[in-house]
Amino acid sequence: MLLAVLSGxxxxxxxxxxxxxxxxxxxxLLSVLPLALFIFFLQKIPQVIDRAILERNQWVxxxxxxxxxxxxxxxxxxxxxxxxxxxxxxxxxxxxLKGHVYLDRFFGxxxxxxGAMLGLVLSENLITLFLFWELTSISSFFLIGFNNEDxxxxxxxxxxxxVTGLGGLCLLAAGLVIHGITDSFSIVDMLQSSTLxxxxxxFMAVVFLIFGAAFTKSAQFPFHFWLPGxxxxxxxxxxxxxxxxxxxxxxxxxxxLSPAFSGSEFWHYSLWCVGGATMVYAAFQTLFRDDLKxxxxxxxVSALGILVFLIGLGTEEAMLAGLVFLLVHALYxxxxxxxxxxxxxxxxxxxxxxxxxLRKVMLPxxxxxxxxxxxxxxxxxxxxxxxxxxxxxxSMHTGIFPLISxxxxxxxxxxxxxxxxxxxxxxFIGPLPTKYKDLxxxxxxxxxxxxxxxxxxxVIGLAxxxxxxxxxxxALVALGIQDYALELKLWHGFNTVxxxxxxxxxxxxxxxxxxxxxxxxxxxxxxxxKYSPLAFFEGLxxxxxxxxxxxxxxxxxxxxxxYILVILLFLMALIGYGMWxxxxxxxxxxxxxxxxxxxxxxxxxxxxxxxxxxxxGSRLTAVAAMGVVGYSLCxxxxxxxxxxxxxxxxxxxxxxxxxxxxxxYRLPKYLPFSDSRVRVRDGIVALGFGGMITLLxxxxxxxxxxxxxxxxxxxxxxxxAKGKNVVNVILVDxxxxxxxVEITVLVIAALGVFGLMKLRLKSRERIR
Amino acid sequence: xxTLILRTASNYLLPLLLLFSVFILLRGHYLPGGGFxxxxxxxIAFVLHAFANGLENTxxxxxxxxxxxxxxxxxxxxxxxxxxxxxGLPFMTGLWYDEAIPVxxxxxxxxxFDIGVYLVVIGVTLTIIFTISESA
Numbered sequence: 001m002l003l004a005v006l007s008g009x010x011x012x013x014x015x016x017x018x019x020x021x022x023x024x025x026x027x028x029l030l031s032v033l034p035l036a037l038f039i040f041f042l043q044k045i046p047q048v049i050d051r052a053i054l055e056r057n058q059w060v061x062x063x064x065x066x067x068x069x070x071x072x073x074x075x076x077x078x079x080x081x082x083x084x085x086x087x088x089x090x091x092x093x094x095x096x097l098k099g100h101v102y103l104d105r106f107f108g109x110x111x112x113x114x115g116a117m118l119g120l121v122l123s124e125n126l127i128t129l130f131l132f133w134e135l136t137s138i139s140s141f142f143l144i145g146f147n148n149e150d151x152x153x154x155x156x157x158x159x160x161x162x163v164t165g166l167g168g169l170c171l172l173a174a175g176l177v178i179h180g181i182t183d184s185f186s187i188v189d190m191l192q193s194s195t196l197x198x199x200x201x202x203f204m205a206v207v208f209l210i211f212g213a214a215f216t217k218s219a220q221f222p223f224h225f226w227l228p229g230x231x232x233x234x235x236x237x238x239x240x241x242x243x244x245x246x247x248x249x250x251x252x253x254x255x256x257l258s259p260a261f262s263g264s265e266f267w268h269y270s271l272w273c274v275g276g277a278t279m280v281y282a283a284f285q286t287l288f289r290d291d292l293k294x295x296x297x298x299x300x301v302s303a304l305g306i307l308v309f310l311i312g313l314g315t316e317e318a319m320l321a322g323l324v325f326l327l328v329h330a331l332y333x334x335x336x337x338x339x340x341x342x343x344x345x346x347x348x349x350x351x352x353x354x355x356x357x358l359r360k361v362m363l364p365x366x367x368x369x370x371x372x373x374x375x376x377x378x379x380x381x382x383x384x385x386x387x388x389x390x391x392x393x394x395s396m397h398t399g400i401f402p403l404i405s406x407x408x409x410x411x412x413x414x415x416x417x418x419x420x421x422x423x424x425x426x427x428f429i430g431p432l433p434t435k436y437k438d439l440x441x442x443x444x445x446x447x448x449x450x451x452x453x454x455x456x457x458x459v460i461g462l463a464x465x466x467x468x469x470x471x472x473x474x475a476l477v478a479l480g481i482q483d484y485a486l487e488l489k490l491w492h493g494f495n496t497v498x499x500x501x502x503x504x505x506x507x508x509x510x511x512x513x514x515x516x517x518x519x520x521x522x523x524x525x526x527x528x529x530k531y532s533p534l535a536f537f538e539g540l541x542x543x544x545x546x547x548x549x550x551x552x553x554x555x556x557x558x559x560x561x562x563y564i565l566v567i568l569l570f571l572m573a574l575i576g577y578g579m580w581x582x583x584x585x586x587x588x589x590x591x592x593x594x595x596x597x598x599x600x601x602x603x604x605x606x607x608x609x610x611x612x613x614x615x616x617g618s619r620l621t622a623v624a625a626m627g628v629v630g631y632s633l634c635x636x637x638x639x640x641x642x643x644x645x646x647x648x649x650x651x652x653x654x655x656x657x658x659x660x661x662x663x664x665y666r667l668p669k670y671l672p673f674s675d676s677r678v679r680v681r682d683g684i685v686a687l688g689f690g691g692m693i694t695l696l697x698x699x700x701x702x703x704x705x706x707x708x709x710x711x712x713x714x715x716x717x718x719x720x721a722k723g724k725n726v727v728n729v730i731l732v733d734x735x736x737x738x739x740x741v742e743i744t745v746l747v748i749a750a751l752g753v754f755g756l757m758k759l760r761l762k763s764r765e766r767i768r
Numbered sequence: 769x770x771t772l773i774l775r776t777a778s779n780y781l782l783p784l785l786l787l788f789s790v791f792i793l794l795r796g797h798y799l800p801g802g803g804f805x806x807x808x809x810x811x812i813a814f815v816l817h818a819f820a821n822g823l824e825n826t827x828x829x830x831x832x833x834x835x836x837x838x839x840x841x842x843x844x845x846x847x848x849x850x851x852x853x854x855x856g857l858p859f860m861t862g863l864w865y866d867e868a869i870p871v872x873x874x875x876x877x878x879x880x881f882d883i884g885v886y887l888v889v890i891g892v893t894l895t896i897i898f899t900i901s902e903s904a
Contacts, residue, residue: 644801644805647792647800647805648808651805651808651812652808655811655815658815658897659896659897659900662897662900662901663900720862721862722862722864722876723798723878724797724798724799725796725797725798725799725800725801727800727802728796728797728802728882729797729878731802731803731804731885732796732797732803732878732881732882732885733860733862736849736860736878736881737860739845739881739885740846740849740881743841743842743845743884743889744842746888746889746892747838747839747891747892749892749896750835750838750892750895750896751838751895753895753896753899754835754896754899757900757902757903758899
């Protein structure tokens, strides 16, 4: 299973050198990867029906982070959707973006995304779940912003990334808190300690963070806005991300963790509220849209709302309805998106008000659209009918406001039916405008995948037995629902649910025939845009931008002297705060050695050199005087028997002086640039910092000397490291790791100098 | 600073100082010295040569850019750290050959690590000083 997950990443890597060859007419061959994965997961079904497959791969066992994968019923449904719809999208893309310069790159991103999604739904570890979660955000950023020359496309990619990335951080935080409670990152462990989590004082925090992750990813109100924005992406991306994968990740998370949280009122009622609000709000929005993709985007948000709502209801029936609707939605929404792409590809418009009669030129597409619209509307004998039945069943038998729930669901479904018919039917009926006479459905690579998905909408409706025992039942078990008398069928007899379905269909069709699509209505809605969460989010973004430019101007202003000043002042404040109140210099002067003549002499030399440095009128003299200070220090090291240190210091001081001379030699004659006030200020800061370091040294002296470490080193230098020079043994053996990092830092510094000095930008590359 | 005396002296000093730096490097394990200080001394030898004969002459003497010593040294240090892994020992465990080699003394992974440090220090110092003096 590890290989299955990683294959997407490996394949993407493989496309870097070989993509150029494959992006021509052979690009359809790339669909082999999702197809193979689909078959791989398909043949796992018999095993999964028996029991979940758990595969453990150690990664960072010390931290409990492992690439553990758990293939149970729930993961299997998602994995099949990801790879199945993925196959269709891969085939479709090979023609849709035929001849695109960056087709290989696009397939690379798709592979990355598919791998990340598979990892997400298979992860058994909260941290790897988070990793794959973020990888889907990042790869979807590339996919949404694929038309990177279009500013609007870049912007919506950035918005999608920031919203879903924010949610990802919530997920990480949730994982850490859960680890704090259960002492394990394993999801299975977590689900088993549900009471432990629910009784913990951090329970609310966990739920909030999980919501933060799921609602941003699955575009729940008020984070829904990134999804309609992400329609700037090429249609295959929209199909893949919004029907079966990315946006379903949040739903997956809620499904997956629901056994741990079910029973908590907060969990159920919040999901009920948010899901309910989202489904009604987004379905309402579809009434005002004219752009096909925009209609589909809002109806997707609405469908996700229904799923969250059902998880919120939380009964066994609701979970079943949720699982079935998940599949229903994936199938018909993918079909509708692919269909939209074909229309857009041929007619170069996606506005419903401009499209009509297309059945005469692209019959297979029209059939696909019609089947998808049927399933979306829940008209028998489509698969959607079964889904809708189950949803109404669940909402009528729930403990949370059954009447309000049912009314909300019926009205949402009425509007969704309208949206589905608008997208799947409207472009194909009516007279064919003359300008569309020459349109064609295009290559079978476009309409065959569309038709396959559409046919599945019908086939599963006619034969629900195909999925009931193989997919749905194991998924219910994964959700902790054992021994459920599962029976999926079209005909349940005359009952309230059937009446509700009939009402929905009647009202929806009425709405469809009454309300004609028009651009005006869309404009009406756009007027309210400035009060939307999107506007708020963008405002927040520009505020951050303004603040950061202000802050950069203040702190990172490019003057070295200011940097040093800030660093010194900050250090002083920090050290001063640390020493405040617990500074008790207590030095036993009788313990110290007497001052010798040499030392006094050197101190005098140092002091006079410092005075000389400060007051001299020439840079070179100042540098030379600094060198004198350094050499005097070396002498002190020699007196106190630290020959290694002294030697190094000698060499370093020599080189420093040489460097200074090299730089300063070329500068113009010394001029006083700063006025006396600045100098006094600098002097005070310098004296203050020096004084602080002195106090610190005194403070250290007054503490008892801990000699354990140095004794260990001197005792074991020869025994363990076969060296007699303890200093060097520490450098190359005991603390060799430090040295390794230090020389690496040195190299980085040298490369930095080299880059800064040698880099000669062409004039057009320069800022200003 | 192209005085005849300094120039003549530096031609003799360069090999002497380089030899001295290697001496310092090798004695490091038992007596004051080591890779870091050895590298600094070697760099000073080249800098002195550059002062006396001009940067161009020193560079032509070196034939390759001193910057190449950086990756070489780093790789050597890392390899000497990884080498114990062959024997199943943790990263950077000291390995020693039992017999002493004439002139050099005991051979062990720490020595190679120190040589790596030595090369990196020369590379870094000379890169910085050469770059700055070329651009100044």
